[in-house]
Amino acid sequence: MHQIDALLDGETGNHLGEKIPYAVPISAYPTDSHVIIIVSPGSGELKDGRNDRWMKLARHFQEQRLASLVTYNAPRPDGQVQLPWEPYSYKGASWNRLLLESLAHAVEFSLERAHEICGTATPTLCLAGFSSGASAVGAVAFQYPEVKRILLLSAYDSVGDCFYDGVTQFPGDIYLTYGSEDPVAGFLAYVLALGPMAANTFQVKQVPNCDHRFSG
Numbered sequence: 001m002h003q004i005d006a007l008l009d010g011e012t013g014n015h016l017g018e019k020i021p022y023a024v025p026i027s028a029y030p031t032d033s034h035v036i037i038i039v040s041p042g043s044g045e046l047k048d049g050r051n052d053r054w055m056k057l058a059r060h061f062q063e064q065r066l067a068s069l070v071t072y073n074a075p076r077p078d079g080q081v082q083l084p085w086e087p088y089s090y091k092g093a094s095w096n097r098l099l100l101e102s103l104a105h106a107v108e109f110s111l112e113r114a115h116e117i118c119g120t121a122t123p124t125l126c127l128a129g130f131s132s133g134a135s136a137v138g139a140v141a142f143q144y145p146e147v148k149r150i151l152l153l154s155a156y157d158s159v160g161d162c163f164y165d166g167v168t169q170f171p172g173d174i175y176l177t178y179g180s181e182d183p184v185a186g187f188l189a190y191v192l193a194l195g196p197m198a199a200n201t202f203q204v205k206q207v208p209n210c211d212h213r214f215s216g
Contacts, residue, residue, distance in 0.1 A: 179210030
């Protein structure tokens with residue numbers, strides 16, 4: 001088994017209008033499955049995941065030739081709150097915007113190198129996100145017609161209106177799951193179920209006796 005590692009360069013603006021460069025580390029686990037799943041991790045989580053969970057999942061999918069997983073992470077917040085309207089920032093730039101831009105970089109990387117990653121230049125592309133990563137997935141997926149399905153795990157509306165604007169426009173299949181002891185994610189699922197959705201299908205699953213991290 002092998003993996004493809006890269007460092008994607010990006011640039012965003014901070015609240016003073018200054019250009020802020022950043023880098024997005026990314027790993028792809030190739031198969032010949034013709035399917036790519038991009039995993040968007042939770043807040044502050046590195047691309048391999050807590051206790052290497054996303055890397056382990058990627059290697060399992062690779063061994064079983066189920067799909068090619070691509071993992072990445074946005075720059076981590078720098079701990080200096082400089083924007084009164086957001087809890088996190090990176091060198092004075094909106095961390096919410098960095099979440100969305102980093103996922104977009106991962107999607108474009110995966111499409112550009114799709115044949116190398118999954119054996120075809122026209123893959124079935126799916127996005128999966130956890131917590132704030134799910135918020136980013138909901139916000140970004142509709143911008144790419146290649147994305148057919150999204151999986152939202154313990155989704156919070158971390159990126160605000162961008163999440164609601166995006167997820168309601170996504171025309172593919174939406175799968176959402178959350179723990180019964182995670183009231184914030186449960187309320188978000190309830191709100192989405194009430195509103196108009198462009199989705200082909202919208203399926204919600206509550207996992208009993210589990211919290212935000214699915215512990216329980």
